[in-house]
Amino acid sequence: MIAALxxxxxxxxxxxxxSMVGYLLAVAxxxxxxxxxxxxxxxxxxxLWLLLxxxxxxxAGAAVTGGLDVVGRLASQLGxxxxxxxxxxxxxxxxxxxxxxxxxxxxAGLAAxxxxxxxxxxxxxxAVDGWLLRRRRLLTYLAALALVPYPLIRLTWLTPFxxxxxxxxxxxxxxxxxxxxxxxxxxxxLTLGLIRPWGERFPRWFPVVGGRAVPLALALVPGxxxxxxxxxxxxxxxxxxxxxxxxxxAVLVSLLIPTWxxxxxxxxxxxxxxLHRVQDSRAAGPARPAPQPAPGKTYPSS
Numbered sequence: 001m002i003a004a005l006x007x008x009x010x011x012x013x014x015x016x017x018x019s020m021v022g023y024l025l026a027v028a029x030x031x032x033x034x035x036x037x038x039x040x041x042x043x044x045x046x047x048l049w050l051l052l053x054x055x056x057x058x059x060a061g062a063a064v065t066g067g068l069d070v071v072g073r074l075a076s077q078l079g080x081x082x083x084x085x086x087x088x089x090x091x092x093x094x095x096x097x098x099x100x101x102x103x104x105x106x107x108a109g110l111a112a113x114x115x116x117x118x119x120x121x122x123x124x125x126x127a128v129d130g131w132l133l134r135r136r137r138l139l140t141y142l143a144a145l146a147l148v149p150y151p152l153i154r155l156t157w158l159t160p161f162x163x164x165x166x167x168x169x170x171x172x173x174x175x176x177x178x179x180x181x182x183x184x185x186x187x188x189x190l191t192l193g194l195i196r197p198w199g200e201r202f203p204r205w206f207p208v209v210g211g212r213a214v215p216l217a218l219a220l221v222p223g224x225x226x227x228x229x230x231x232x233x234x235x236x237x238x239x240x241x242x243x244x245x246x247x248x249x250a251v252l253v254s255l256l257i258p259t260w261x262x263x264x265x266x267x268x269x270x271x272x273x274x275l276h277r278v279q280d281s282r283a284a285g286p287a288r289p290a291p292q293p294a295p296g297k298t299y300p301s302s
Contacts, residue, residue, distance in 0.1 A: 018233040026179040043205035136272035143269040144191040146262035147184050154181030194273040223270035231263030
């Protein structure tokens, strides 16, 4: 157990932690996008007529430019580079990722339980919590803006002048860059969801959970975990880039990918989201039971 904790801490405080999170999210982006579109079309069939031209154009472009071949080459590269290392770094990273997620779940559960207890007992917010809550939107916007440069950098991979590229780029590299950029865009959208109504209640077109309240832990766990990983990886990433490309390049990367700013801002945004939910539950108060008629007495129907 101690060895697992040490391994998890070492992995968390390295640039590998953030890279692993980004890679897994990038792979999940196409699946999540397809699932969301199917759910949206099922609930609102008219949306299909808006999506159909874009899908046909995308399919035609893939056929003309050899996009399907690029996807196959990318999958082959990922398989050949990742699968043989299942007994090495990848397995260690996935194991550590699972461990860190477990810590995040435990911490979020304790935080949610504590917040619920304070709300039920009517305890006032501390001065710091109140100050942060009044600036909830500003903190959330700052956390989202910190991610904006990353997808813009990845878009330059489609041009002859790619920024922060490891070397000459082939078609699979450019596609992988787009997936990573899309993962960052998804992160921006989810961050803004902390201050949007759909971040507190699922949209009605969501299958199964549509219209229900978003569980507090669903925002606290992934948001707090990513904030922790991003903050902890800021210094190791700077040191790693400086060792390979020099201090100037490390400073440039730190400005273009500001994990040192994004991590703390995201953590504060997630925390103020939790404070806001606690305040809402406190304002709503306990649900009042329906009045029961006295024995032998009936109420007129309305």
